[in-house]
Amino acid sequence: MQWSNAKNFSHHIVSIRFNVKITMKAKVLLILFIILFTAGIGVSQQKYAIVIHGGAGVMSRQSMSAERMEEYRAKLEEALMKGETLLKNGASATDAVVETIRILEDSPLFNAGKGAVFTSSGTNELDASIMNGSDLNAGAVARVTNIKNPIMAARLVMDNSEHVFLSSEGASEFARKEGLEIVKNKYFFTPARYESLKQLQKKERNRNQADNTGTVGCVALDIHGNLCAGTSTGGMTNKKYGRIGDSPVIGAGNYADNRTCAVSCTGHGEYFIRLAVAKDISAMMEYKNMNVGDASREAIKKLSTMGGTGGVIALDTQGNVVMEFNTSGMYRGYIKSSGEKEIAIFANE
Numbered sequence: 001m002q003w004s005n006a007k008n009f010s011h012h013i014v015s016i017r018f019n020v021k022i023t024m025k026a027k028v029l030l031i032l033f034i035i036l037f038t039a040g041i042g043v044s045q046q047k048y049a050i051v052i053h054g055g056a057g058v059m060s061r062q063s064m065s066a067e068r069m070e071e072y073r074a075k076l077e078e079a080l081m082k083g084e085t086l087l088k089n090g091a092s093a094t095d096a097v098v099e100t101i102r103i104l105e106d107s108p109l110f111n112a113g114k115g116a117v118f119t120s121s122g123t124n125e126l127d128a129s130i131m132n133g134s135d136l137n138a139g140a141v142a143r144v145t146n147i148k149n150p151i152m153a154a155r156l157v158m159d160n161s162e163h164v165f166l167s168s169e170g171a172s173e174f175a176r177k178e179g180l181e182i183v184k185n186k187y188f189f190t191p192a193r194y195e196s197l198k199q200l201q202k203k204e205r206n207r208n209q210a211d212n213t214g215t216v217g218c219v220a221l222d223i224h225g226n227l228c229a230g231t232s233t234g235g236m237t238n239k240k241y242g243r244i245g246d247s248p249v250i251g252a253g254n255y256a257d258n259r260t261c262a263v264s265c266t267g268h269g270e271y272f273i274r275l276a277v278a279k280d281i282s283a284m285m286e287y288k289n290m291n292v293g294d295a296s297r298e299a300i301k302k303l304s305t306m307g308g309t310g311g312v313i314a315l316d317t318q319g320n321v322v323m324e325f326n327t328s329g330m331y332r333g334y335i336k337s338s339g340e341k342e343i344a345i346f347a348n349e
């Protein structure tokens, strides 16, 4: 009886130990599984999105050849794919924005970098800005004449300087010190933009939006949940007296805040500055609890009421994409991690 009890007792202990061992092992395995599983989910299911514009203005299918349309679509696609590849591989929204805009700046199709419009004195003066939604850090350059990629200069102002907004020779000096590529002003020359200046100056026709179309912008959401906005432009054809538009003005042509959205604008800069369009969209989301689509449409409504023309691209941390404008066209496109994709030019696409 005693033996039996003892046996039963020792068996009981063995069985308890056995169970505990299993439980511990199971616990460890379970924890390991949870860590690996959530890490896997974190990387593969985290959302990313990228939206670009190549300027808003007067455009029609009738006045654009099929080849030209194809050229624009191909360049927009190339830029988007560059940004998407970076984002998919875990790059920051900032890197994606800079690299995407660089492609558009290097193309003569757009009014930014190579292909910038001319000032009244026949030179090119470029503006660019960038802003991070995570910490509201920002950088901008205006009236630069020899920096090949102004968006890179804006990024370095944000990352490596104690300032936010640099201009003219000072901005060039900074860019040179930071090792950026410096070019002669004539690098930016393109015959079409020069012809546009000459026609305007001879008053052969009135200024129209087509004269400036081609400002470029990009907003991105990375897999870490951060937003960034960037904008780059040559400004407006025949601009005088050191005129600076909205594109390098934080809050006017460009803004990003992880709590609301990232915005890049294009259009008649004077109106965008007066309405502080990019910050206005963010503010409507913050103070009025509006979603990014409604806030952007409201901003374009205010712009139209005032007589301004142009458009915006915007993106929130949920990956909601906005491409709104009140002109007959805006070069634009987006790609999301869900696989959704669009590239368009005209209003009725």
Ligand code: ASP
Pocket (backbone or CB within 6 Å): 055, 056, 212, 213, 214, 215, 233, 234, 235, 236, 244, 245, 246, 247, 253, 265, 266, 267, 268, 269, 270
């Ligand atoms: N917003 C730019 C400027 O006024 C031009 C444009 O986007 O078309 O300088």
